Amino acid sequence: MKDSKKRAFPLWRRGAFLFLVALAALFIAHGIELLDVEEILTNASILCLSCIGIG
Amino acid sequence: MKRSFLRTISQILGTILPNAYFKAWGGNPQIYQGKLKAFVAPILNCYACPSACVSCPAGSVQHFIALKAIPFYALGMIGAFGIMLGKATCGWICPFGFLQDLEFKLGRKIKLPHIKLPKWISYGRYIFLIGLVIIGPLLTIVPMIDDETGEVIVYENPETGKMEELFEPGLTTYCKFCPQGALQGGIPQVLLHPELKELLGRLFTTKMIFLGIFLLAFLMMKRPFCRGFCPVGAFLGLFNKVSLLQFSVDSSKCTKCRLCTYSCPVEHDIYKSPNSPDCNRCGACIDACKFGAISVTNIFSSVKTEIEEPVAT
Ligand code: SF4
Ligand code: SF4
Ligand code: SF4
Numbered sequence: 001m002k003d004s005k006k007r008a009f010p011l012w013r014r015g016a017f018l019f020l021v022a023l024a025a026l027f028i029a030h031g032i033e034l035l036d037v038e039e040i041l042t043n044a045s046i047l048c049l050s051c052i053g054i055g
Numbered sequence: 056m057k058r059s060f061l062r063t064i065s066q067i068l069g070t071i072l073p074n075a076y077f078k079a080w081g082g083n084p085q086i087y088q089g090k091l092k093a094f095v096a097p098i099l100n101c102y103a104c105p106s107a108c109v110s111c112p113a114g115s116v117q118h119f120i121a122l123k124a125i126p127f128y129a130l131g132m133i134g135a136f137g138i139m140l141g142k143a144t145c146g147w148i149c150p151f152g153f154l155q156d157l158e159f160k161l162g163r164k165i166k167l168p169h170i171k172l173p174k175w176i177s178y179g180r181y182i183f184l185i186g187l188v189i190i191g192p193l194l195t196i197v198p199m200i201d202d203e204t205g206e207v208i209v210y211e212n213p214e215t216g217k218m219e220e221l222f223e224p225g226l227t228t229y230c231k232f233c234p235q236g237a238l239q240g241g242i243p244q245v246l247l248h249p250e251l252k253e254l255l256g257r258l259f260t261t262k263m264i265f266l267g268i269f270l271l272a273f274l275m276m277k278r279p280f281c282r283g284f285c286p287v288g289a290f291l292g293l294f295n296k297v298s299l300l301q302f303s304v305d306s307s308k309c310t311k312c313r314l315c316t317y318s319c320p321v322e323h324d325i326y327k328s329p330n331s332p333d334c335n336r337c338g339a340c341i342d343a344c345k346f347g348a349i350s351v352t353n354i355f356s357s358v359k360t361e362i363e364e365p366v367a368t
Contacts, residue, residue: 008303009354016297017138017354024134031128035119038093041110044102044118046086050227051103051114051236052244053259054251 058338062147066156069098069148074239079105084247095129097136098149099287101233103240105247113188113229113286114236121192121225133287137294141301141330145281145288146320146337151235155278156320162274170275171322176283177333183229184286191228198222229286234269237262278321281335292332300336301352302329308348318343325349 031037049055073096076087087108096109103114112133119126136144145152163169198207199221208221230236241262245251272279281288302325309326316324318340323333325340326348341349 008352008356009301013297014354017299020134020138020294020297024131024138027127027131027134029131031126031131034127035124037128038090040118040122041095041102041115042088042092044114045092045107045110046088048103048114048118048227048230048236048240050230050258051101051233051240052251053231053237053241053262054254054256055226055231055258 058342062337062339065147066150066153069144070150070153073098073100073109073150074104074106076106076108080247095132097133097140097144097287097291099151099233099235099285100149101236101239103236103244105243107239111287112290113233114227117188117192117227117229120189121196121227123196123222123224133290134294137291137298139299141295141298141336142288142291142332142334143300143336145291146335149281149287150239151285152278152281152335155273155280158270158273159275159277159320165274167275169277172276172279172282176279179283180281180285180289183232183284184289187229187232188286192225195225195228196222231258231262232265234262234266234280237266241266277319278335282321282333288335289332292334295332295334295336296330297354299353299355301354301356302334302336303350303352304329305348305350308346309344310346310348312345314343314345315340315349 076089079085079087084105086103086105089108091108092102092110094109095112095115097112099113100107100109100111101114102109102111110129112129115129116126119129200206201208209218210221211217212219241259245255245259269280304326311326313324313326315326316322319325320337320339321333321335323331325331325334328334329349338351341351
């Protein structure tokens with residue numbers, strides 16, 4: 001049994017959480033800056049013949 | 056309100072809201088092309104569905120890779136959900152997860168056998184994620200060849216000023232297999248656009264066979280697709296250990312009776328591993344545990360009781 005004052009989760013997991021929050025924000029911002037995601041995804045959905053089963 | 060009731064309501068909304076462009080079913084059927092399509096939802100919901108108003112994560116990642124673009128945006132979007140909630144969207148809103156839950160319940164009602172899946176099935180979803188979502192689209196990108204000269208066509212990129220090769224985009228290889236695409240995209244699109252029938256061939260037939268096999272399996276197995284085949288669940292599950300949402304099992308209360316496992320829609324032993332990538336965060340086990348051993352917490356909580364993270368298997 002662990003002692004009662006101990007934190008529930010180890011520090012590395014909390015650190016990883018904070019790191020990944022920053023990374024996701026960076027990815028989204030960079031992705032939007034780099035490409036017109038709205039147009040690409042709309043086109044992807046119209047052109048996804050593989051989804052429908054054509055090709 | 057009971058958690059299971061809330062979850063069902065949430066799953067119904069999760070099925071309707073991402074597919075709420077009902078106009079697509081009207082006189083002049085056209086797929087939704089508005090701004091919401093840029094939203095990559097953390098569920099397997101096919102964006103080729105006529106009324107889908109959000110994008111599918113698996114489809115989006117493949118599409119960016121097929122265009123030789125690193126899928127920063129799509130990964131960031133799914134990651135953002137994963138970091139906050141882990142795999143909870145699988146348990147609470149995914150339409151394909153909901154379909155599997157419903158079918159399994161129906162299977163119990165009509166007294167079909169319950170076939171248990173081996174634990175190793177969960178490796179399958181990582182193989183699909185890496186093989187068909189990442190490597191497949193990348194390997195199928197081919198350079199564009201000039202018919203007359205037989206050479207690769209090059210052009211000057213106006214932004215960088217460098218000469219670059221033109222290429223044919225890669226294939227969305229996971230979509231070619233995906234049964235959710237067949238159900239949500241294939242069948243309705245063909246019904247709405249009969250002219251597509253002329254284009255249907257072996258791929259459509261194969262997809263329909265896969266879909267049929269899965270629909271049958273869902274009656275007898277607990278979420279077989281989520282556990283062995285879904286790249287979205289595979290990715291989201293990776294965050295379960297570090298997400299804001301965490302589960303905790305009090306080992307001083309747990310009697311290892313396995314009531315949690317029997318109630319679990321994915322047959323996971325939460326008492327052995329509370330934050331495993333297999334757990335869909337649905338909370339059914341919390342209600343099933345008669346000893347109050349399982350609880351929801353967050354990664355920053357400092358617990359004053361004797362809570363222990365059981366050793367993962
Ligand atoms: S076919 Fe499947 S993977 Fe592809 S976009 Fe549709 S739901 Fe997503
Ligand atoms: S694993 Fe895939 S199909 Fe299953 S609930 Fe999650 S996103 Fe949906
Ligand atoms: S372990 Fe509990 S929360 Fe996780 S999927 Fe199973 S029943 Fe749901």
